[in-house]
Amino acid sequence: MLDLLQRMGRTGLNATAGFGRAGILLWQAVWGPIDWRNGPALLVRQLHFVGVYSLIIIVVSGTLIGMVLALQGYTVLVRFGAESALGQFVSLTLLRELGPVVAALLFAGRAGSALTAEIGLMKATEQLAAMDMIGVDPLRRIARPRLWAGIIAMPILAQVFNMVAILGAVGVGVGWLGVDAGSFWSNMQSIVEFREDVLNGIIKAFAFGVVVTWIAIFEGFDTEPTPEGISTATTRTVVYSSLAVLAMDFLLTAVMFGVD
Amino acid sequence: MTQNWIEIRKLTFRRGNRAILDSLDIDIHKGKITAILGPSGCGKTTLLRLIGSQLRPTDGSIRVDGTDITQLQRKALFKLREQMGMLFQSGALFTDLSVYENVAFPLRLHTQLSESMIRDLVLMKLHAVGLRGARDLMPAELSGGMARRAALARAIILDPQLIMYDEPFVGQDPIFAGVLRDLIKRINDAMGCTCIIVSHDIAETLAISDYIYVLANGRIIGRGTPDAVRNSDDPWLRQFLQGLPDGPVPFHYPAPEYLLDLRLGEG
């Protein structure tokens, strides 16, 4: 019993200390003077890294999910003779929920884990220590551009996901199942509202971008500098950021679309 | 002024309850090569990190030229580190930069030199380590020995007053270990800098050092000139220097009596 309490206490303390370290990291990475000489180039490089690396998986998954959505939506809607509502069903589902959430989960698996592994490897090979010795703050040089790149890339990736998913849905719904193209698009246009649906989806994606990149970078810096350390840190990034995305999605949905 | 350029007193460093370094007293003379020998895991890298102020000691002081660096603010610390070069055990070249850019990195950061000046300085240092022809290679394309030398060029690019070498001879073939040994000696003579080598490579280290400290289990167990250390009859030193498997540093991790453990003592 006492043992259990002790263990719970230790876990609690460790978790709190971890949150503290992560908070300090975020603060130091975001705050402070901007390095105009190297900053932009570093940011562009990281944007390329996180963006382009995730792009393929985002496009492929987006297409497939759009196709599945159309198929599932059609089989339900056609029973009520409402298959012309397929456009609004698909677009609302994607813009409000699936787009940001699935894109963020894919982003965590692809870019997040790569960020953690990259930074963890830098730590294990003493590159971070060397930087510090030479007089560059690794938080500024390594963490900051990666954090901003993730925050910028995530909303864009989510919109790309939405776009290709809708195209996939059109392919299946209109091309294969024979829903009328005109009613598909016009239904979609009439029901989707910019503020309510599009903007809220972008806000969600932005929030997920912050959280996933933050967790990935923190786990990288907090890695135990051994091969096992890097692999556990990478796993932790994917698990923690996926859970964080889903939990945050619930909270944000409750706030944005909840009963009022 | 005092001969001891760096004075370490009662330096203690703990992680959790474990004292990794326990009340060390070390003096480093200006312009000399001081070696700290010890088995792996005894805290050598930790000691260098403390001298470079990347870690703060639990207790004790490190004075460089009279100032206690454990009390320095961040800004003064970075200023101090420009006077220090460190050769990390793993080389620690930045993997996304070429050899040339790695060596130029500290120059670009700390000086306003023109591109042609930077080029000349970088090529001079690369020439000194024999890698002038490898300037355009990426770190991943270098062999272990070449990476170590490129890292050395980067460590000395600002002509530091203090160069710290972390296990420079580990994982090097005998030829390259010899090359590196001569290089360290040559740099020390030519630049007049002070060197600290931490290593468990006894022969190579004794050959070039002016003074030796032997570290085991976080404590200094012996000190002296290479000859004095070689001829010492202290059992700890003898075990370490001759690589005896058992002695004061036990071969066996603490364990219950062997026969009892096997239950041979029972009925």
Ligand SMILES: Nc1ncnc2c1ncn2[C@@H]1O[C@H](COP(=O)(O)OP(=O)(O)O)[C@@H](O)[C@H]1O
């Ligand atoms: N971040 C850390 N957390 C806990 N223990 C550590 C850490 N870094 C090093 N140690 C321990 O400190 C001891 C000394 O490490 P180190 O200075 O790297 O030894 P050496 O360089 O002599 O091989 C080792 O036993 C190691 O397990």
Ligand SMILES: [Mg+2]
């Ligand atoms: Mg070491």
